[in-house]
Amino acid sequence: MKGLTFVDRCRIKVFAGNGGNGASTFRREKYIPKGGPDGGDGGNGGNVILKATTDESSLLHLYYQPLQRAEHGGRGQSKQMYGRTGEDLYVKVPCGVEVRIEDSNEWVGEVINDGDELVVARGGKGGLGNMHFATPTHQTPTECTNGAEGEQKTLILELKSVADVGLVGYPNAGKSTLVGALTPAHPKVAPYPFTTLHPVIGTIEYEDYSKFHIADIPGLISGAHKGVGLGHDFLRHIERTQFLLYVIDMAGIDGRHPADDFKNLKEEIRQYREELLERPYLVVANKMDEAQAETYLKEFVERTGEQPLLISAELGDGLDELKKILKERLTSR
Numbered sequence: 108m109k110g111l112t113f114v115d116r117c118r119i120k121v122f123a124g125n126g127g128n129g130a131s132t133f134r135r136e137k138y139i140p141k142g143g144p145d146g147g148d149g150g151n152g153g154n155v156i157l158k159a160t161t162d163e164s165s166l167l168h169l170y171y172q173p174l175q176r177a178e179h180g181g182r183g184q185s186k187q188m189y190g191r192t193g194e195d196l197y198v199k200v201p202c203g204v205e206v207r208i209e210d211s212n213e214w215v216g217e218v219i220n221d222g223d224e225l226v227v228a229r230g231g232k233g234g235l236g237n238m239h240f241a242t243p244t245h246q247t248p249t250e251c252t253n254g255a256e257g258e259q260k261t262l263i264l265e266l267k268s269v270a271d272v273g274l275v276g277y278p279n280a281g282k283s284t285l286v287g288a289l290t291p292a293h294p295k296v297a298p299y300p301f302t303t304l305h306p307v308i309g310t311i312e313y314e315d316y317s318k319f320h321i322a323d324i325p326g327l328i329s330g331a332h333k334g335v336g337l338g339h340d341f342l343r344h345i346e347r348t349q350f351l352l353y354v355i356d357m358a359g360i361d362g363r364h365p366a367d368d369f370k371n372l373k374e375e376i377r378q379y380r381e382e383l384l385e386r387p388y389l390v391v392a393n394k395m396d397e398a399q400a401e402t403y404l405k406e407f408v409e410r411t412g413e414q415p416l417l418i419s420a421e422l423g424d425g426l427d428e429l430k431k432i433l434k435e436r437l438t439s440r
């Protein structure tokens with residue numbers, strides 16, 4: 108698929124390693140013509156383990172490599188030697204990945220923080236060598252067992268970004284401009300809708316070294332839950348946040364009324380997942396540097412009953428106050 112740069116849902120097939128077979132051998136040495144059974148055990152197969160890392164921000168690499176195999180265990184050897192243990196396969200994923208079995212939708216688990224691990228397929232146990240089967244009445248056993256098969260699963264991975272603050276707003280409201288002004292991240296900004304096509308996580312840092320992560324996501328429009336615009340699936344990236352910022356274009360640059368925008372945004376959130384409406388939030392009135400913004404603001408307050416924080420993301424006005432409010436309302440990690 109040309110131009111694909113971000114994948115937040117993908118299907119992978121994982122194969123844990125098979126256990127190695129046990130050996131059936133007898134000790135044969137010069138002066139010990141009738142040595143006993145000495146076949147060693149097979150090694151265990153390797154596990155497939157997902158590991159969260161901040162080095163990855165998307166599932167793109169797995170989209171292109173949907174088959175992931177861990178190593179098989181080695182066969183047992185004569186002289187009671189065990190087979191080699193198959194190496195575990197670590198599959199790197201971004202922080203915030205949820206895992207389910209494709210067919211049954213059964214929950215497997217999730218990895219949230221950097222370094223979290225989740226075993227998604229267990230390697231098979233190695234088989235037993237014939238040395239285990241000798242008894243006083245059965246001194247030359249030839250039996251040994253085969254290694255067990257490793258687990259094989261088809262999984263659906265879903266990335267839900269890990270951020271403290273989530274931005275919600277119409278396209279062009281200035282969400283990316285705001286993230287660019289609050290953090291060292293530089294999401295693309297442009298005067299046309301749907302500039303942001305996938306989430307970008309920025310980090311707001313304070314002088315006391317505390318920090319918060321903020322998720323810039325694509326714009327939401329009325330009807331998104333029916334697939335209008337970019338749809339609303341990307342809202343999964345604000346599900347894990349503790350706080351929402353509604354970014355409203357208070358200058359009505361694209362010809363809509365800001366109060367309607369706010370109402371429609373809430374409706375789309377409700378359609379996606381109603382609990383998100385319960386999340387603590389703040390409304391920010393952006394583009395207050397534009398002349399018509401004051402008039403819209405008055406009507407906005409009357410119609411919605413909200414008291415937005417006034418900012419201009421472009422000029423940097425009101426951003427210190429915004430950072431202060433976020434710090435007061437968020438619990439630090």
Ligand SMILES: Nc1nc2c(ncn2[C@@H]2O[C@H](COP(=O)(O)OP(=O)(O)OP(=O)(O)O)[C@@H](O)[C@H]2O)c(=O)[nH]1
Pocket residue numbers: 276277278279280281282283284285295296297298299300301302303304324325326327393394395396397418419420421422
């Ligand atoms: N006058 C004015 N323009 C602004 C302000 N903030 C952003 N803009 C402009 O609004 C346009 C859209 O800004 P973006 O930051 O790309 O908007 P967005 O909400 O990320 O848009 P999407 O990614 O398409 O959803 C750009 O032309 C910005 O320069 C502001 O405070 N005042």
Ligand SMILES: [Mg+2]
Pocket residue numbers: 282283284294295296302303323324325
């Ligand atoms: Mg944007």
